[in-house]
Amino acid sequence: MSEEAEIESDIGKIYRILSLRKCPLSQRVSLYTRGIIPGKEIRLRQISPLGDPLIVEINQQTFAINRDMWSCFDLEECRS
C-alpha cells in the first residue's frame, strides 16, 4: 500500500501513543508540553487540502501536524 493510501486508511482510527522516541529531543519537548505524551489517545481526523498537514485530535484538542511528525509516533491501534 502506498504511503498516501496508508494514511488515508488511518483516518478515523484511534491509536494510543506508545512512545515518541523516534522524534528528536527538541520536538519531543514541544510535544510533551502540549500534552502529547505516551499513553494518550490520538485520532487522525482528516487530511488537509493538498495532503499535508494532518489534522489530529488529542485530549479533546485539535492539532495540525505534518506527515514527518506523524511517522515519528509509535502507535498502537485502540479502536476505530
Next chain:
Amino acid sequence: MSSKEIRVGIIGNPNVGKTYLFNRLTACESCVGNWSGVTQTACKAKSKQGGHYEVLDFPGCHAIREYKPDIAHQDSVHDLEQQIDNNQIDVWLNVIDIEHLEKQLYLTVQLLEAKQRVIVVLNRIDRLPAISKNIDIQQLGKFLNTPIVKVSAKLGLGIRALQSTIEDHLNVEQQKHDHYPVQYHASIERLLTKTETQLGHQATRFSAWSALIASDYSEKPPAWHFEPAIAERMHPQHLMTDEMTLTRFEIIQRWMHHVVTKKAATRQHADKHWDHWFLHKWLGLPLFFSMMLLVFWISMGVGQLLQGVVEPLLRMLVIDVPGLLCRDFAVPQVMALLITQGIGLSIMTALSFFPILYVMFLALHTLEESGYMTRAAVVMDRLMRWCHLPGESLVALVLGLGCNVPGILATRHIPNHNDKVVTALMMPFMSCGARLTIFAVFSSVFFPQHAAVVLFILYVLGISIAVFTGILARYTGLVQATNAETYLLELPAYQWPSLTVGLRQAYQRSQRFVMNAFAIILPVCCILALCNHIDIQGNFLQIPGDQSIIASIGKGLGVLFAPIGLTAEHWPLIVSLLMGLLAKEVVISTLSIFYMQMTDPLQQTVGTLATLWQSNLAEALENAQRWYAYFLPFIQTETPNWALYFNQQHISPQAVMGYLIFTLLYFPCVSTLYATARQVGWRWAGFSVLWSTLVAYLCAFTYQMVVQIPLPLYDALWLISLGGLCYAVATGLKWFIRSKKAESAPPQVAP
C-alpha cells in the same frame, strides 16, 4: 510592602485569554484574538485600581526553558526566563483555560518549582456549562498549595475577586513558596537536592532541573548518568528531560482524577463539523479564497461607501470653510496656504482612509476571533511549502494586498524567523489599497477601454515579482529554508466573535494607523504646498507652475527617470514618486495639489458658506444613493478633474505605464519600512528597500525598451534578456553568499 515598584506578571499557554485579563486589570486596549501568538512582546501598564502595581503581559508559552532552538519570539521568551531567574515579578497570574486544564498545569508546576508566588487564574468559567465539566477548585488548591480564582476575562466575571486576591497576596509578608507539588522518584530527588546544594543558596528545584536537563544537549553524558539507582529508574532510551517531564504529567494526571469529575465532548463535535468543511480536501482551498475575497469585497465596498459620504463633508470642514474664513479675514497668503493645503488637505487625506481600514480590520478581526485564521494557515501550508514558506505567510501576504503595514504586522503569526524574513521581503510587491487608488485613477484616464486589464496586469506583475523574490531568497541561500519537521500547530476552538470587542479593536487599529500616517502626511503636505508656491529666488508665486522650487527639483531628477519614460516635463509625476517614499497615500494628494492649482488656482476661494454646504452635502447624498455601485465587481473610481490635465500635456500612455510599474514595485513607504524593521530588523528592512527599488527600475526600464522596439522578435529578445539578467543576478548573489559563508566558517581540523 516595600516601596519599590510592585510587579504582577501574567503568564500562561498561548491563546488562553491573558491579554483579555491584562486589558481588564489595566486601562489598556491591547490586541486580542483567537490564535496563538497575538502578543509578541511583553506589555506593561499600571493597574486600574489606584495604579499602585504594574501589570506585565507576557507572550504565551507552554513551558519555561524548552530549549527549542528555532522557537518564535526568542527574545521575549528569554526576557520571561530572566524575570523568573532574577525574581523580578512579585506575583504571577498563571492564566489557565478550564477546557484544557491538564496540559496547562505543567507550567504551573514549573513556576512553583522555581519558588515563584503564583495565583492560578482559571479563565473562561462561562464555558463550564457548555463543556459539562465540574472542577473541584478546593482540591486543586490543596494539590498546588496556591490561591485559585475563577474568572471570565472576556466577559469581565470574577475580576473584582481576582483584584482583591492580588491585593491580599501582595500584603502578605514576602515568603517564598517552598512547596514542591511534584515528588520525583527517590533517586532523582536525591540528585536534584545534590544539584541544588551545588548551585548555592539561591538555587531552586527549577534551577537544578534546568542544570540537569542541559546535559541532555551535550555530547558527553554526565557522571550521574551512570549511577545505578538512576540508570535502573530511567528507560534506556529516555533522557532526563523525558523522565522528569513525564513524571510531572503522571502526577498532574493523578490530580485530574480528583479534580475533574465530568467530561463531555460537545464542543469537539461542533468543531469537527466546521473543520470538516473548512479543511476539506477539495473545498478547503476554494473556501479560503472565497473567504478572502469576501473580506476584501466587504471592506472595499462598505469602506468606499463610507468614504464617499464622509469625504465631501470632511473637505468642506477642513478645506473649504477654512479657505473661506481665510479669505474673509484677509489672512496672509502663506498662512492661508498652510491652513488649507497643508493642514486641511493632510487631515482629509489621512481620515479618508479611516473607513476602509476600519471595515477591513473589523472583517479580519471576525475571522481571527472565530478561529478560522489558523485553519487558513493550515489550508495554505502545503502550497506555500513549495516556496519553502509556511501557510501563515500567505495569510500575511493576502493582508498585504489591503495595506502592507498590517501584512507585515501579520508576519508575527509566522513561527520561524527566516520564514518571517522572506515574507517581509515579498510584501512590498503586493499592491496595497493606496497603490490601487493610483492605478485606478491613471488607468481610467489613459486606458479607459482596458482599465480592468491594466489593473489585473499590475496585480499579477506584483505577485509574480513577490514569488520570484521568495524563490530567489531561498535559492541563493540569502535566507535559510525552514526545517519542515517542526510543524505542530494547535487549532483553537471555534467561537462567535464579539461585536463590541471587534468594533473596539478595529477602531484602535485603524486609529493607530491613521495617526501614524497623519504624522507623515502633515509635514509633507505643508512642505509641498510651500515649495509649490515659492520660486528659487524665494518669491511667492500666486499661481504655482514651472517656476516653483519643487518643479525645479522634479526637473533636475528627470535625468534619472528618463530611462523609465519620465522626462523633465513630467516633473509632477517625479515629485509624487519622491513623496510616495513617505506614504503611497501622498502620491494622489501630491498630484492633486499640483494639477488642481494648475487647472483652477482659485477653486478654493469661490462661493459662500451656504453654497459650499449645499454642493458638498449634495455630493455626499449622491454618493450614498449610489451605494450599490461600490459593491459592483468592477472599479467605480471617478476620475478627478485634475487628472484630465494629463492629456492636455500629452503625456504618453507608455510613460504612464512605466510610472505605474515603478509605483507598483519601488520602495515601500516609511510605515512599511518601520514595520519591517520592527519585525525582522533594520538590516533586512534596508535590503528590502534596495531590492524593491532596483527591481522597479529594471522592470520599468525593460517595459520602455520593449514598447519602443515594437517588433515581436525584439520583444522576445528583451524578455529573454530580462530572464537572463534575473538568472545572472541570482547566480551572482548565490555565489557571493556562499563565498562569504565559506570565509566565515571555522577552519576544518584534520583528523
